[in-house]
Amino acid sequence: MRPFDYYQPESFDEAFKLLTMPDKVVMPLAGSTDLIPMVRDERWSPDIVVDIKELPGLRDIKPVAGGPGCGVCEGECLYVGAAVRMSEIARSPLVNRHWGVLAQAAGAVGHEQVRNRATLGGNMGTASPAGDTLSALLVLEAEVLIQGAGGERCIPVTKFFLGPRKTALRPGEIIVAVLLPPLPEGSAGSYERLSRRRGADLALVGVSALAVPYAGGYQWRLALCAVAPTPIRVPEAEAVLSAGHDAVSLEQAAQLALAASHPIDDVRATAAYRREMVVRLTRRALQHVVEQLEH
Amino acid sequence: MLHEITFNVNGEPYTVAVKSQHTLLDVLREKLGITSPKRGCENGECGACTVLLDGKPVNSCMVLAVEAAGHEIETVEGLARDGELHPLQKAFIEHNAVQCGFCTPGVLMSAKGLLDENPHPNVDEIKHALAGNLCRCTGYVRIVDAVLDVAGNGQ
Numbered sequence: 001m002r003p004f005d006y007y008q009p010e011s012f013d014e015a016f017k018l019l020t021m022p023d024k025v026v027m028p029l030a031g032s033t034d035l036i037p038m039v040r041d042e043r044w045s046p047d048i049v050v051d052i053k054e055l056p057g058l059r060d061i062k063p064v065a066g067g068p069g070c071g072v073c074e075g076e077c078l079y080v081g082a083a084v085r086m087s088e089i090a091r092s093p094l095v096n097r098h099w100g101v102l103a104q105a106a107g108a109v110g111h112e113q114v115r116n117r118a119t120l121g122g123n124m125g126t127a128s129p130a131g132d133t134l135s136a137l138l139v140l141e142a143e144v145l146i147q148g149a150g151g152e153r154c155i156p157v158t159k160f161f162l163g164p165r166k167t168a169l170r171p172g173e174i175i176v177a178v179l180l181p182p183l184p185e186g187s188a189g190s191y192e193r194l195s196r197r198r199g200a201d202l203a204l205v206g207v208s209a210l211a212v213p214y215a216g217g218y219q220w221r222l223a224l225c226a227v228a229p230t231p232i233r234v235p236e237a238e239a240v241l242s243a244g245h246d247a248v249s250l251e252q253a254a255q256l257a258l259a260a261s262h263p264i265d266d267v268r269a270t271a272a273y274r275r276e277m278v279v280r281l282t283r284r285a286l287q288h289v290v291e292q293l294e295h
Numbered sequence: 296m297l298h299e300i301t302f303n304v305n306g307e308p309y310t311v312a313v314k315s316q317h318t319l320l321d322v323l324r325e326k327l328g329i330t331s332p333k334r335g336c337e338n339g340e341c342g343a344c345t346v347l348l349d350g351k352p353v354n355s356c357m358v359l360a361v362e363a364a365g366h367e368i369e370t371v372e373g374l375a376r377d378g379e380l381h382p383l384q385k386a387f388i389e390h391n392a393v394q395c396g397f398c399t400p401g402v403l404m405s406a407k408g409l410l411d412e413n414p415h416p417n418v419d420e421i422k423h424a425l426a427g428n429l430c431r432c433t434g435y436v437r438i439v440d441a442v443l444d445v446a447g448n449g450q
C-alpha cells in the first residue's frame with residue numbers, strides 16, 4: 001500500500017490542526033473498510049490519515065434533549081456518534097426503540113466482519129449512492145452534526161448528500177453524530193435491499209419506508225438508494241400513502257417510486273433490472289410496514 | 296511513519312515497530328510469524344484473514360496494525376489449550392469440514408466470535424455469522440454442521 005502517515009488525535013483541537021494541514025491530502029479514518037481498499041487500489045492517495053474514532057462522543061449512542069445547537073428536535077432526539085459501528089447500531093436497544101429502520105439498514109451492511117468495523121460516519125463520508133444507511137437517515141429526517149476548526153453546525157440530512165462521493169462537508173470538517181428526531185409510539189419502518197451476494201456487496205436497490213401516526217392517520221415517508229446520484233425521498237408516493245394505505249395506494253406508490261428512479265447500468269446490474277427491483281422492493285417494504293401497523 | 300505498538304496476541308504481549316500503512320494481517324504474518332490468518336483477496340470479501348479484535352471477528356486485511364495498539368487479538372494459534380484442540384477444531388475434523396484448509400482459520404475465528412457471544416446459535420444464525428467467509432471446497436454444509444454440533448444443536 002502507498003505510504004501515508006497515521007495519527008490518532010485525542011482532542012478535537014489536535015484533530016482539526018491535522019485535518020487542515022496545508023499542501024497535504026488529509027483524510028479522516030474511522031473503520032477503514034472503505035479507506036484501506038481505496039488506498040490499496042490507488043484510487044485514493046492520502047498523505048495523512050487522522051483516526052477520529054476515539055474522539056470524545058464519537059462512539060456514543062444516547063438520548064439528548066433538543067439537538068445541541070440545532071434546535072430542530074423539540075422532544076428527545078437520539079444522538080448516534082459518527083464512529084459507532086454498524087453491528088452496534090443494529091443491536092442497539094435505543095436505536096431499535098423507535099428508529100428501527102436505521103438498525104435494519106446497519107444490519108444489512110456487508111457481513112459481520114465488516115459490520116464490526118464499518119461506522120455510520122464512514123458510510124456517510126463515502127456517500128456512495130448505494131450506502132445502506134443513507135435512505136434510512138432520509139426517512140428518519142436525521143440532522144447531521146458537523147464540526148470543523150471554525151466550530152459546529154447542524155444540517156438536515158437532505159442537504160448533506162450532494163452527489164456520488166460528494167457531501168456538504170467543507171475541507172477539514174468531520175461528522176460528529178447524527179441526531180434522530182423523536183417519533184411517536186406506533187411508528188413503523190422497514191428497510192429492504194437486494195444485492196448479488198448476500199453479505200459482501202453493495203445494494204443494487206435499497207428502500208426505506210416509515211409510517212408515523214399523524215392526525216388520526218399516518219404520515220408516510222419513502223426513500224430509495226442506488227437509483228440516483230444521491231439517495232432520494234419520493235414525495236409523490238408519500239402523498240398517496242398518507243391519504244390511505246390500501247392495496248391500490250401501495251401499488252400506485254411503487255409505480256411512483258419507479259418514476260422517481262434513474263438508475264444506471266454498472267458492473268452490479270443493468271438499469272432495467274434495477275427499475276424492476278425498485279417496484280418489487282418498494283412493494284415489499286410498504287407491505288412490511290402495513291403488517292406492523294396492523295399488529 | 297514508524298510507530299512502536301504493543302498489543303496482545305492470544306494473551307501474549309508483543310511490542311513491534313510498524314509503518315502507518317501496514318495492515319494487521321501484514322504484521323501478524325510477516326513480523327510475528329503468526330500465519331493462520333491467510334492473505335486471500337485483501338479486500339474484505341473472502342474472510343480468510345479473519346481474526347478476533349477484542350472478541351469480535353474482523354478482517355485483518357482491513358485493519359491498520361497501528362489501530363491494534365492496546366487491543367486483544369485472537370487467532371487460531373490460540374485456540375488449542377494444553378495440547379487439547381478447541382471444541383470447534385475437533386468438530387471440524389469429525390465433520391470433515393476442512394478440505395484444502397485455506398478458509399478454515401478464518402471460518403474458525405468467525406465461528407468462535409459467534410459462539411462466544413451466542414453459545415447456542417441456530418442454523419440461520421450460523422449462516423449469518425459466516426456470510427463473510429468464502430469456502431471454495433466444502434460447499435459449507437459440513438462447516439455449518441460442525442458449528443451446530445458445538446452449539447449443541449446438531450442432529
Ligand SMILES: Cc1cc2nc3c(=O)[nH]c(=O)nc-3n(C[C@H](O)[C@H](O)[C@H](O)COP(=O)(O)OP(=O)(O)OC[C@H]3O[C@@H](n4cnc5c(N)ncnc54)[C@H](O)[C@@H]3O)c2cc1C
Nearest residue numbers: 030031032033034035110119121122123125131132175339
Ligand atoms: C467487503 C465489504 C462489503 C461492504 N458492504 C457494504 C454494504 O453492504 N453496504 C454499504 O453501505 N457499504 C458497504 N461497504 C462499504 C463500507 O463498509 C461502508 O461504507 C462503511 O460504512 C464505511 O465506514 P468506515 O468507518 O469503515 O469508513 P472509513 O473507511 O474509515 O472512511 C470512509 C470515508 O469516510 C470518511 N470518514 C469517515 N468517518 C468520517 C467522519 N466522522 N466525518 C467525515 N468523514 C469521515 C473517510 O475519510 C473516508 O473518506 C462494504 C465494504 C467492504 C470492504
Ligand code: FES
Nearest residue numbers: 335336337342356
Ligand atoms: S484477505 Fe481479508 S477478507 Fe480476503
Ligand code: FES
Nearest residue numbers: 394396430431432
Ligand atoms: S476448505 Fe478449501 S476453501 Fe474452504
